Amino acid sequence: MAASTPTSRPTPERIFNTMIAFQETEALKAAIELDIFTAIADGADTPAALAAKTRASERGARILCDFLTVKEFLTKKGGRYGLTQESAVFLNGHSPACLASMVNFLASPALRKNFETLTDAVRKGGTASKAGDNTKPNDEFWVNFARSMAPLTIPTAEFIAGLAVRKDGGAYKVLDIAAGHGMYGITVAKRNALAEIVAVDWPAVLEVASENARKHGVADRYKARPGSAFEADFGEGYDFALLTNILHHFDESTCEKLMRRVQAALKPGGKGITLEFVPNEDRVSPPMAAAFSLVMLADTDAGDAYTFAEYEKMFRNAGFARTTLHPVPDMPQQVLVSEK
Amino acid sequence: MAASTPTSRPTPERIFNTMIAFQETEALKAAIELDIFTAIADGADTPAALAAKTRASERGARILCDFLTVKEFLTKKGGRYGLTQESAVFLNGHSPACLASMVNFLASPALRKNFETLTDAVRKGGTASKAGDNTKPNDEFWVNFARSMAPLTIPTAEFIAGLAVRKDGGAYKVLDIAAGHGMYGITVAKRNALAEIVAVDWPAVLEVASENARKHGVADRYKARPGSAFEADFGEGYDFALLTNILHHFDESTCEKLMRRVQAALKPGGKGITLEFVPNEDRVSPPMAAAFSLVMLADTDAGDAYTFAEYEKMFRNAGFARTTLHPVPDMPQQVLVSEK
Numbered sequence: 001m002a003a004s005t006p007t008s009r010p011t012p013e014r015i016f017n018t019m020i021a022f023q024e025t026e027a028l029k030a031a032i033e034l035d036i037f038t039a040i041a042d043g044a045d046t047p048a049a050l051a052a053k054t055r056a057s058e059r060g061a062r063i064l065c066d067f068l069t070v071k072e073f074l075t076k077k078g079g080r081y082g083l084t085q086e087s088a089v090f091l092n093g094h095s096p097a098c099l100a101s102m103v104n105f106l107a108s109p110a111l112r113k114n115f116e117t118l119t120d121a122v123r124k125g126g127t128a129s130k131a132g133d134n135t136k137p138n139d140e141f142w143v144n145f146a147r148s149m150a151p152l153t154i155p156t157a158e159f160i161a162g163l164a165v166r167k168d169g170g171a172y173k174v175l176d177i178a179a180g181h182g183m184y185g186i187t188v189a190k191r192n193a194l195a196e197i198v199a200v201d202w203p204a205v206l207e208v209a210s211e212n213a214r215k216h217g218v219a220d221r222y223k224a225r226p227g228s229a230f231e232a233d234f235g236e237g238y239d240f241a242l243l244t245n246i247l248h249h250f251d252e253s254t255c256e257k258l259m260r261r262v263q264a265a266l267k268p269g270g271k272g273i274t275l276e277f278v279p280n281e282d283r284v285s286p287p288m289a290a291a292f293s294l295v296m297l298a299d300t301d302a303g304d305a306y307t308f309a310e311y312e313k314m315f316r317n318a319g320f321a322r323t324t325l326h327p328v329p330d331m332p333q334q335v336l337v338s339e340k
Numbered sequence: 341m342a343a344s345t346p347t348s349r350p351t352p353e354r355i356f357n358t359m360i361a362f363q364e365t366e367a368l369k370a371a372i373e374l375d376i377f378t379a380i381a382d383g384a385d386t387p388a389a390l391a392a393k394t395r396a397s398e399r400g401a402r403i404l405c406d407f408l409t410v411k412e413f414l415t416k417k418g419g420r421y422g423l424t425q426e427s428a429v430f431l432n433g434h435s436p437a438c439l440a441s442m443v444n445f446l447a448s449p450a451l452r453k454n455f456e457t458l459t460d461a462v463r464k465g466g467t468a469s470k471a472g473d474n475t476k477p478n479d480e481f482w483v484n485f486a487r488s489m490a491p492l493t494i495p496t497a498e499f500i501a502g503l504a505v506r507k508d509g510g511a512y513k514v515l516d517i518a519a520g521h522g523m524y525g526i527t528v529a530k531r532n533a534l535a536e537i538v539a540v541d542w543p544a545v546l547e548v549a550s551e552n553a554r555k556h557g558v559a560d561r562y563k564a565r566p567g568s569a570f571e572a573d574f575g576e577g578y579d580f581a582l583l584t585n586i587l588h589h590f591d592e593s594t595c596e597k598l599m600r601r602v603q604a605a606l607k608p609g610g611k612g613i614t615l616e617f618v619p620n621e622d623r624v625s626p627p628m629a630a631a632f633s634l635v636m637l638a639d640t641d642a643g644d645a646y647t648f649a650e651y652e653k654m655f656r657n658a659g660f661a662r663t664t665l666h667p668v669p670d671m672p673q674q675v676l677v678s679e680k
Binding site: 013019020056057059060061064067076091118145199208283287293298330 | 360361365396401407455462463630642
């Protein structure tokens with residue numbers, strides 16, 4: 001169990017740490033809720049100073065920060081805490097790359113509840129929750145997603161914006177399906193002055209996307225079409241359709257059904273741009289893409305992390321001629337580009 | 341975010357994985373509940389065979405086992421799962437070292453609930469739960485502990501049994517305070533035919549300890565004294581008193597109070613043998629001992645992982661002449677031996 005003594009005998013340390021891994025989620029969540037990382041960035045670096053600044057107890061601040069130091073999210077020298085490079089960039093509220101808000105979605109009570117009944121989900125082959133059919137609205141859940149998860153999109157949205165360009169320099173239309181926070185379509189619009197975005201999502205979610213479009217100065221080229229991706233009138237003549245993190249929620253025939261609607265809305269030669277977790281054929285690599293399948297088992301009736309071969313087949317069945325795979329640099333997801 | 345590309349830029353991968361670390365606890369818990377590791381040991385190594393053997397769905401078995409492979413608790417080759425060396429020893433129900441039952445305590449609803457309100461505990465400086473005073477009984481919690489945690493004790497109990505020996509070969513008495521499953525005292529009795537154990541704990545918990553004493557053939561030298569460690573009549577003339585994982589639940593003055601009672605029950609020259617998580621003076625190393633402090637913040641009113649200097653002072657105040665520290669080989673805990 002001692003980490004310090006290398007030995008060929010197996011030790012139960014990693015099993016023990018996995019049995020209590022939930023503690024790490026809760027510690028990081030508590031630190032974000034108390035804004036400990038920002039307080040340290042602002043110079044409150046002792047338990048007493050942190051207690052004063054975050055309205056916590058000194059004892060509580062000391063124990064939490066010691067734990068975060070053990071887990072290498074903080075440093076501690078001479079009784080003073082400091083941010084690691086990672087925490088300074090991604091957890092400090094003053095950093096433009098701060099993604100602290102993501103914990104509100106990733107460790108939300110709804111997602112945790114679905115994992116608490118994981119044994120039932122494994123028995124059944126789908127979520128034990130009643131909200132596993134993602135063709136139905138679930139406003140509270142998806143508004144939380146839209147409000148919490150935007151920070152993670154930045155590098156990926158830039159990558160997608162580089163793919164969703166009309167080469168001849170003319171004006172063009174982009175359909176953003178299940179837009180969520182809207183940041184993928186909004187980034188396309190920011191990078192390409194001739195792009196017009198049509199965003200589809202549930203009404204309450206599109207309010208978040210439209211708010212983001214205004215904030216980023218592209219509201220005049222941003223249209224909202226509220227409704228289900230399976231029923232809303234998409235319109236037609238699109239050069240590109242974005243499908244970012246939506247297909248994994250459904251079984252294959254539902255994905256095909258959606259992709260047929262997308263195919264019909266695209267111009268000839270138009271492209272579907274799908275952002276997904278795409279594991280290798282072995283389904284156990286690369287780690288983050290492969291592990292995502294369990295999230296879909298816990299949260300949805302029949303969703304999955306599909307392989308490239310599975311997506312290629314679904315897209316072909318939906319009328320796309322050719323699909324290619326593009327890894328997003330430094331990110332765990334991949335982009336599939338499928339041509340009509 | 342990709343683990344595969346080494347880079348000097350920080351990536352959010354570790355933060356992301358910590359935000360979802362609770363998923364690892366739930367996956368391991370589900371696999372233990374379904375007895376997946378034992379089923380694989382018995383030859384059910386495909387999703388179909390596992391589904392049949394564990395009464396799960398094939399899809400659920402496949403996704404769970406892929407996740408466990410990503411997390412290196414299983415192997416996967418040609419579509420067949422296998423146990424890692426670690427899982428074969430510690431998670432396979434046929435292994436004498438199996439400690440799968442520990443998940444029932446370490447990830448119990450009560451402990452998870454306490455961590456869900458960790459932010460409140462940091463604010464307050466003690467558990468947000470109403471059951472944080474461990475001088476009061478909490479039968480359900482401690483019976484669960486006693487039934488779940490015995491497997492972890494084996495190497496530590498052997499180490500303690502080597503310390504609790506009367507050198508002149510005479511008969512001797514050992515007081516086991518807050519005995520729990522009883523395995524520390526029982527191991528002393530098994531290893532030393534002249535040792536008589538007097539175990540103190542809440543009545544329902546002592547039933548588990550007495551059952552274990554019978555199972556291990558030492559019931560004739562095993563006496564139960566039900567009650568609070570702060571009120572029960574210990575008797576006197578003990579050569580050794582075991583205090584295994586109890587002091588961390590209390591503040592320093594409560595620890596001193598208990599140690600004064602222990603000191604009074606020991607013979608002159610008798611020894612207190614305390615098993616604890618003892619972090620270094622920096623309180624952030626070694627990792628497992630230092631991290632344990634947060635568990636006490638979440639679960640108790642005023643418990644902590646105390647340093648050696650803190651224990652030494654408490655024991656001195658309680659009348660012990662001298663305290664020495666003994667690391668338990670390959671385990672994260674330490675033993676403090678204090679002489680009357």
